[in-house]
Structure formats: C-alpha cells, structure tokens
Amino acid sequence: MAQIKIYGVRERLNPVKEPLSEVIHACVVEAFELPADKKFHRFFPMNREDFHFPDGRTDRYTVIEISIFEGRTVEAKKHLIRLLFERILNTLHIAPQDVEITIFETPQHNWGIRGLPGDELALGYKVNI
Template sequence: MITVYGLKHRLSPNKTTIMQVIFNCLHIGLGIPPRKHALRFIGLEADDFYYPEGRSEDFIVIDINLMEGRTEFTKKRLIKMLFCELEDKLNIAPIDVEITIKEQPAHCWGFRGMTGDEAKDLSYDIHK
C-alpha cells in the first residue's frame, strides 16, 4: 500500500501524474511490475494539514509499504529517484516531498488468499 498526503486543492489535479511517477520509480528502482501496488491519495483541507515551516503548498508525504528484504542502497536509490521524477514531471521541489519506506516481514502481508511468505510466484525479487 502506498499513501500520498497533501493539500487537496494541490494534490487532486496531479493525482494521475504522481501515480505514474511512483509506479514508474517502483518498476525501475525495485523491479516491481507497473500498478502492482495499491495507491491511495489523501487530500486534506488546509486546516487539517500542517506541514513543516519553509515548505510550499505543494508539500506532499509519500508512505511506501514494502515487504522487507531490499538493500539500503536500493531503498535510497528509490527515494532519490522519486525526488528527481517529481521535480522533473510536476515541478515539485525536493524540499516539498517527504518519503518514508516502511517494511514488514513477508509473513505480515496478506494478498490473493495467502501470506507474503507463502507467495512463490512473485515476478520480482524483494532481495536486491
């Protein structure tokens, strides 16, 4: 599951492009097939979203949940790729992007009627 938070009036017009950037970066950076993760947008009103001082109304937070196993290098590359692509495609400055990667053991995931550690048919490697 991937969740993107931001001011509703700034996030809404850019949802499709943000989705494309995230899925493209996951594909290139982690080898995950496009659109393989669920992605949701949480658009907030200004009085519900207090972002850090020195940021603009473009400020977004991206939470990415993954099964654990990727190397530190791979995760850092993904984060930097997201910063670059969001700036290139949407003109969102890196200062206006906060990214967290949250990892859980495969047995804590459930999809297609099984737990993640039971899935032997993934088309990508989580250990790189």
C-alpha cells in the same frame, strides 16, 4: 509488493494525482524491479486545516509513505528516494523541500494477500535486490 499512500493539500494534490501516480510507479518499478502491473496507490487529499506542516514548506507539500516487504538493500531504497525527488521535481515541479518520503518495511509473513500470508505467495518477482 509495495503499497503507497500519498498525502497532500486537496487543492494541490487532486489536479496532479494521475501524473504523480505515474512518476511514483515508474520509480518503484525501476528501483525495486517490480512488475509494471503491481501498482497499489492510495491518495489522501486533505483539507488545509487538517494538514499541518512546518515552515519552509509550501501548499504543494506532499508526503509519500511506501510499505514494502523487507529484503531490499539500502542502495535500492536510496536509489528509489533519489529517483522520486528528481522525477517529481522534473515532471511536476514540486521542489524536494516539499516532498517527504518514508519507506516502511515489514516481513512478508506480516502481510495478508489474496487469502494467504505474504510469505506463502508465489510472487513472480525478486524482493532481495
């Protein structure tokens, strides 16, 4: 399971939602070996006055927050981060200094999905990779 939130300046984020979603999803599927049909993305296009970021970033600054079941190795998480930076740059021409990624891990029992605690679900894919 991976729930993904993407934040950015409205005028810059809205035009790239679909291709950005495709890039993110392909990276998560590859790095975490998730099934291709497990895509949970939420976009938060923000007004410029509501999205403050430090000097050295442009208006293409994008924040990606990834919530996952705990269990992936450090190597798998680093692989995902590297893939995201590389493919976002190559596909959407958003520079790495304009992308920030945070991975939040929680135990499966802290998730509620389809009427069950997450640790009681039959997932059909591995979490410990």
